[in-house]
Amino acid sequence: MTKIGIVASEFNYDITYLMTKKAQEHAELLGVKTETVKVPGVFDTPFAVKRMLSKRDIDAVAVIGAVIKGETKHDDLVVNQAVRKLIDLSQEFNKPVTLGVIGPGATHDQAVARLEEYSSRAVESAVKLLRSAESIEKIK
Numbered sequence: 001m002t003k004i005g006i007v008a009s010e011f012n013y014d015i016t017y018l019m020t021k022k023a024q025e026h027a028e029l030l031g032v033k034t035e036t037v038k039v040p041g042v043f044d045t046p047f048a049v050k051r052m053l054s055k056r057d058i059d060a061v062a063v064i065g066a067v068i069k070g071e072t073k074h075d076d077l078v079v080n081q082a083v084r085k086l087i088d089l090s091q092e093f094n095k096p097v098t099l100g101v102i103g104p105g106a107t108h109d110q111a112v113a114r115l116e117e118y119s120s121r122a123v124e125s126a127v128k129l130l131r132s133a134e135s136i137e138k139i140k
Contacts (some may be wrong), residue, residue: 002059003033005052005127006115009065011041015102015111019064019119023100028029030127042067042101046085053093060096060130061123062122066111067103068110098122 004027006022020036027034036060039048042065052058063086067075079101090097100122102111 001031001033002127002130003035003057004123005049005055005058005061005115006034006036006123007045007048007052007061007063008036008038009040009042009045009063010038010102012066012108012111013062015072015108015115016064018026019066019069019100019102019115022116023062023064023123026123027127032123032125032127034039041065041078042082042103045082046089049089049097050093053089053095053097056119058095059120060098060126062098062124065101065103066115067101067115068072068108068111069103069105081129096126096133098129 006023024034033121037048039045045063048063049063052061069075081138086097098120100115102118
């Protein structure tokens, strides 16, 4: 059975708690097992993702988080650096890493409005990428 990891940021917990629950529910709906780990913030997700990808029973990882716009460009820095590393980890381990991170540039209200969509999309993308990879493996 397919098993995906969910790495969830705790920063903006009022949003990410709900996102994590929605991601887990969507995985269950798709018939996929999950293993969830929480990290302090989106910037910290690559560390946990790397550990999850190294586990034999984890087929893919969905990253959940919300980076809310502040008065500086800090939100851009956090998301851009984390995403760059997550892409690298996906390639390094040859396993899908999908993104359910709201931001940068999102307000709190925008994040609340998007939380279900982003969390479900991250899980669904992981499952679809795994199926695509299986199809590619069958091509000779």
